[in-house]
Amino acid sequence: MKKHFFLILFAFLFAPHFAAAQKILIPMDKHQTDHLKAYGVAYWCLAHGLTVEWLLNYRGGSFLVDALPALQTELAIRGVSFDDISSAESSELLASIAQNDNNMATMKLEKAPKIVVYVPPTNLPWDDAVTLVLTYAEIPYDKLWDEEVLRGDLAKYDWLHVHHEDFTGQYGKFFSAFRNAPWYIRQVRSAEQLAERLGFSKVSEQKKAVARAIRDYVAQGGFMFAMCSAPDSYDIALSAEGIDIVPAEFDGDPTTPNAQSQIDFKKTFAFENFTINMNPFQYSKSDIDINPQMTGSATGEENDYFTLFEFSAKYDPVPTMLTQCHTSVIKNFYGQTTSFRKSCVKSSIVIMGEKKGSEEVKYIHGNYGRGQFCFYGGHDPEDYQHHVGEPPTDLNLHKNSPGYRLILNNVLFPAAQKKKQKT
Structure with missing residues (x-):
């Protein structure tokens, strides 16, 4: 019984909203309230098995992550600014970054370094x-x-x-x-x-x-x-x-x-x-x-x-x-x-x-x-x-x-x- 409870709790905390692949954008330009703790949040995501997209040269090197309730809570607790964006918006953003006419790129962060x-x-x-x-x-x-x-x-x-x-x-x-x-x-x-x-x-x-x-x-x-x-x-x-x-x-x-x-x-x-x-x-x-x-x-x-x-x-x-x-x-x-x-x-x-x-x-x-x-x-x-x-x-x-x-x-x-x- 206890095992099933924790599986349900994990699914709730780490499942995307409404089965829609919504994203959280953590801006790293001058609109960010706490740049230093934002890195800690990125590390927290990696430690919990989430992939982080590091958007190089986009708004100061912003981070893009799946929108999970636990992540939103963590961001709020740490005082880090973030924006909820839709799946369509994130796809459009990534496509724009991939264009050859700008000096931007996406780098996947996949594992929390020891x-x-x-x-x-x-x-x-x-x-x-x-x-x-x-x-x-x-x-x-x-x-x-x-x-x-x-x-x-x-x-x-x-x-x-x-x-x-x-x-x-x-x-x-x-x-x-x-x-x-x-x-x-x-x-x-x-x-x-x-x-x-x-x-x-x-x-x-x-x-x-x-x-x-x-x-x-x-x-x-x-x-x-x-x-x-x-x-x-x-x-x-x-x-x-x-x-x-x-x-x-x-x-x-x-x-x-x-x-x-x-x-x-x-x-x-x-x-x-x-x-x-x-x-x-x-x-x-x-x-x-x-x-x-x-x-x-x-x-x-x-x-x-x-x-x-x-x-x-x-x-x-x-x-x-x-x-x-x-x-x-x-x-x-x-x-x-x-x-x-x-x-x-x-x-x-x-x-x-x-x-x-x-x-x-x-x-x-x-x-x-x-x-x-x-x-x-x-x-x-x-x-x-x-x-x-x-x-x-x-x-x-x-x-x-x-x-x-x-x-x-x-x-x-x-x-x-x-x-x-x-x-």
């Missing part, structure tokens, strides 16, 4: 934009750290975000400013204890092993998303396999003589021809990063923006998906790594966002083996200068954040029905 965040178990005095927005959007995720990565747990997941980590083993190069701070001392002690327990002679060697494990995960078909200090420190760690680029202040022994000449750019994901910085009292790890405050090119928050490129939705669906937004001009924001130096970006990498008229590249995508990666400069899209110890951003105040939307585009990307690109 998401994991690489985040330290220690309580550091800063937050992470990705975990903030995943939590706000109500998208579930797991956490792991070095031990789990090294034992192969990444194979369980479709999408990996790496926290604002320093894969070179230099603790973010906070040595000069914070070496006597209690949180910094705890971080170093914890990292050294873990490296010893895992059988490594020092933290930098453990971190490079983790970087290579992530490399293998991507090569086998995984998707990696990294922000702030993670992208450049990750590539530096890959390039420095077998050599010591860490000053004695961090690990107690000297660097490899002529280390720069032994850097192997063929091993990196995105960057090449960079110069590493082995001065422990300087913040940067290399010249990949462009921090306008340090270069003297700062323009002030009110004039600081980066611009998204427009791609062909029909011929270049991948960068099109990753740049869906209700505006092409987005407020810039600082981080341990703020922007990437264009001259250090490999020619095979797709630049998706940059600060026009400068060397500053903000948002890039590339392929590695059977997988893909996306690097995003800066720490928090809604906190222009996030300082150590400041409280986390309240996303209830930034429901329509364009900068945070780019993160969530990446979260949904692995759900897309794989198509061969025409270029």
Whole structure:
């Protein structure tokens, strides 16, 4: 009896209205009340076995889903704007998008990606934009750290975000400013204890092993998303396999003589021809990063923006998906790594966002083996200068954040029905 009750309840909640194939359109243009939670609703649909049509370049990258009572309830609870449209209207819309005379396309999202965040178990005095927005959007995720990565747990997941980590083993190069701070001392002690327990002679060697494990995960078909200090420190760690680029202040022994000449750019994901910085009292790890405050090119928050490129939705669906937004001009924001130096970006990498008229590249995508990666400069899209110890951003105040939307585009990307690109 109980089994029959649940079958009837499921049929009621997930059956289309009146047997008519009506649709729900979730607009993603400036009429949307909560862009960030709209992504969470799209994920909710996938988790419940529903197919989502991602309408690329239509009203800011809107979503089209079957009209189900449970979905309408979910949209109302989360405060997400939507429109009911008829079967005939949805067919007409899809036919219009398919026309060759516009820059729009439809991408089917079919499976909720399994998401994991690489985040330290220690309580550091800063937050992470990705975990903030995943939590706000109500998208579930797991956490792991070095031990789990090294034992192969990444194979369980479709999408990996790496926290604002320093894969070179230099603790973010906070040595000069914070070496006597209690949180910094705890971080170093914890990292050294873990490296010893895992059988490594020092933290930098453990971190490079983790970087290579992530490399293998991507090569086998995984998707990696990294922000702030993670992208450049990750590539530096890959390039420095077998050599010591860490000053004695961090690990107690000297660097490899002529280390720069032994850097192997063929091993990196995105960057090449960079110069590493082995001065422990300087913040940067290399010249990949462009921090306008340090270069003297700062323009002030009110004039600081980066611009998204427009791609062909029909011929270049991948960068099109990753740049869906209700505006092409987005407020810039600082981080341990703020922007990437264009001259250090490999020619095979797709630049998706940059600060026009400068060397500053903000948002890039590339392929590695059977997988893909996306690097995003800066720490928090809604906190222009996030300082150590400041409280986390309240996303209830930034429901329509364009900068945070780019993160969530990446979260949904692995759900897309794989198509061969025409270029």
